[in-house]
Amino acid sequence: MKARVVVTLKNGVLDPQGKAIEGALRSLGVEGVASVRQGKVFDVEIEGQDKAAASASLQAACEKLLANTVIENFKIDLG
Amino acid sequence: MKAAVILFPGSNREGDAARALKQTTGRQPDIVWHADHDLPAGTDLVVLPGGFSYGDYLRCGAIAGRAPIMDAVRRHAAAGGYVLGICNGFQILCESGLLPGVLMRNANLHFVCKMQHLRVERAAAPFTSAYKSGEVIKVCIAHGEGNYEADDATIETIEKDGRVAFRYCDENGLLGGAANPNGSRNDIAGIYSERFNVLGLMPHPENLIDPMVGGVDGRGMFASLAAAAG
Numbered sequence: 001m002k003a004r005v006v007v008t009l010k011n012g013v014l015d016p017q018g019k020a021i022e023g024a025l026r027s028l029g030v031e032g033v034a035s036v037r038q039g040k041v042f043d044v045e046i047e048g049q050d051k052a053a054a055s056a057s058l059q060a061a062c063e064k065l066l067a068n069t070v071i072e073n074f075k076i077d078l079g
Numbered sequence: 080m081k082a083a084v085i086l087f088p089g090s091n092r093e094g095d096a097a098r099a100l101k102q103t104t105g106r107q108p109d110i111v112w113h114a115d116h117d118l119p120a121g122t123d124l125v126v127l128p129g130g131f132s133y134g135d136y137l138r139c140g141a142i143a144g145r146a147p148i149m150d151a152v153r154r155h156a157a158a159g160g161y162v163l164g165i166c167n168g169f170q171i172l173c174e175s176g177l178l179p180g181v182l183m184r185n186a187n188l189h190f191v192c193k194m195q196h197l198r199v200e201r202a203a204a205p206f207t208s209a210y211k212s213g214e215v216i217k218v219c220i221a222h223g224e225g226n227y228e229a230d231d232a233t234i235e236t237i238e239k240d241g242r243v244a245f246r247y248c249d250e251n252g253l254l255g256g257a258a259n260p261n262g263s264r265n266d267i268a269g270i271y272s273e274r275f276n277v278l279g280l281m282p283h284p285e286n287l288i289d290p291m292v293g294g295v296d297g298r299g300m301f302a303s304l305a306a307a308a309g
Contacts, residue, residue, distance in 0.1 A: 013183075013228065014183070014186070014228070014262075016183070016184045016185070016186055016187075016188050016226075016262075017184055017188070020188055064145070065137070065141065065142075065145060066137075068138055068141065068174065068181055070179075070180065070181045070229065070230070071181050071183070071228065
């Protein structure tokens with residue numbers, strides 16, 4: 001089973017990388033960009049077909065390692 | 080004082096930490112591999128050295144913070160043992176939950192490698208008894224992710240409890256502006272745990288112990304620890 005985990009910075013956490021990308025887009029002449037926040041995407045292959053078990057494993061994966069919940073939120077998408 | 084320096088894949092300052100400990104305490108520390116489950120018996124001080132453990136993959140310190148040896152380090156800290164995390168070691172302490180907050184990318188996005196003044200915020204601690212409160216020391220910094228951040232409640236708690244160990248400052252001890260090299264909240268360069276037995280800091284006191292390399296202001300930290308641990 002394929003799953004996608006998206007980790008993003010919480011609102012209010014300063015994101016210097018996002019700011020730099022925002023500035024670069026502006027200097028490239030890309031119009032209409034109000035702001036950019038950078039995050040991470042993890043594509044995870046889960047063994048078996050049990051969706052509830054997969055969801056529980058991914059929840060644990062996010063809390064234990066994939067996200068630092070001090071500054072980051074995560075979203076699990078099980079296709 | 081019996082010290083153990085933890086070696087993670089990608090650590091690169093373990094030799095500096097070991098040399099500083101040997102020169103200041105006269106005793107060679109053990110080097111302990113990250114996959115071990117126990118610290119050497121009788122360890123007083125654990126040092127998590129600087130470097131780029133696991134290539135800073137995922138987040139700096141994230142994977143090392145969950146290495147097998149870290150359970151032993153947590154037990155050591157819970158029992159009141161001393162833990163010193165320098166640079167990447169500070170990042171590992173934050174990721175492992177031994178210290179609050181997180182080290183984010185430097186606000187100006189640059190890796191900074193230079194001499195830096197620090198203000199010793201508190202001499203009444205086992206890591207800094209050889210200094211005076213408010214004393215300005217000159218050490219070096221070398222990091223890309225040293226921008227200390229935590230939520231408002233955590234910052235308030237740390238400040239109220241006097242857990243800021245060092246702040247970035249200029250040569251006169253003044254805070255703010257260009258004296259803050261990375262955008263850290265409240266100019267924080269290092270913080271203590273609740274019981275003041277765990278210290279994480281971004282600067283490198285272990286590199287300022289020999290006059291040949293620019294100063295000896297880092298010696299005080301190791302001398303303080305040796306005095307505290309006996």
